[in-house]
Amino acid sequence: MPISPSVPTGFPSARDLVHLRQVIALSAVARAAGKHPFAAMVVDRDDRVVAEAGNNSLPPEGDPTQHAELAAVAKAARLLSSEALAGATLYTSAEPCCMCAGAIYWCNLGRVVYALSEQRLLALTGAHSENPTFSLPCREVLSRGQRVITVLGPALEDEAAAVHRGFWYP
Numbered sequence: 019m020p021i022s023p024s025v026p027t028g029f030p031s032a033r034d035l036v037h038l039r040q041v042i043a044l045s046a047v048a049r050a051a052g053k054h055p056f057a058a059m060v061v062d063r064d065d066r067v068v069a070e071a072g073n074n075s076l077p078p079e080g081d082p083t084q085h086a087e088l089a090a091v092a093k094a095a096r097l098l099s100s101e102a103l104a105g106a107t108l109y110t111s112a113e114p115c116c117m118c119a120g121a122i123y124w125c126n127l128g129r130v131v132y133a134l135s136e137q138r139l140l141a142l143t144g145a146h147s148e149n150p151t152f153s154l155p156c157r158e159v160l161s162r163g164q165r166v167i168t169v170l171g172p173a174l175e176d177e178a179a180a181v182h183r184g185f186w187y188p
Contacts (some may be wrong), residue, residue: 037061037109038174041070042133045111045128045181048072048086054148054182057067057113058086060094060127063105069093073112074146087118095125098168104128112139113171116152119159122167130156132171133178142182 022169025064030038037059051072059070071089075082094103107129108114108122113136115125122130140151172178 020133030131030170032172034107034109035108035174038111038131038133039177040047040067041109041111041177042174044070044072045086045178049181049185053080054087058090058108058110059105060090060098060103061109062098067105068097074152083116083117085115087114088121091107091118091121091125091127092129094145100126107131109149111181112136114156114158116154116159119156122156123160123163127167129168130160132156132169133174134182137173138172138175138179139182142179143186146186147188148186 041057041059043153045055048057049055049090054073056073056074057071060068062068069090071086073086074084074089075081089175091108096107098106103126105128108127110130110132112134113132114122114130136151136153136155140153141152157169159168
């Protein structure tokens with residue numbers, strides 16, 4: 019029977035907010051490039067950006083599994099040891115979906131800090147066919163694993179939501 023540790027919550031630090039604003043700016047870059055307005059980055063325990071990614075799931079050339087979080091975590095996993103990943107943080111412009119939460123777990127990341135909640139995202143996207151949002155918080159997915167992953171968020175939701183306004187329903 020798997021252990022189900024609790025997933026701690028709390029308030030992001032001032033440094034966390036700086037990184038969240040960086041990923042929100044990257045999500046605006048993704049939108050300007052015609053992609054879905056999401057971005058993520060992995061920062062190591064020494065506060066160095068290891069990997070960053072925008073969303074590349076927009077059809078027809080995009081891959082629906084290439085959410086920003088998954089792409090950033092996969093790149094970081096190729097660059098850092100499992101131990102280094104345990105001390106790293108994923109910053110993301112929106113709460114990780116269940117697919118991305120699985121990648122976060124399997125790559126051994128120790129922390130997640132996100133801006134826009136899944137519920138707030140759903141309010142912005144509605145039933146849009148390109149973003150069929152799950153009603154499954156990342157904390158719930160991550161709480162089913164055998165190790166604790168710290169999750170902080172939502173934070174800066176209004177700033178993150180601004181990038182989405184007019185994108186899903188012009």
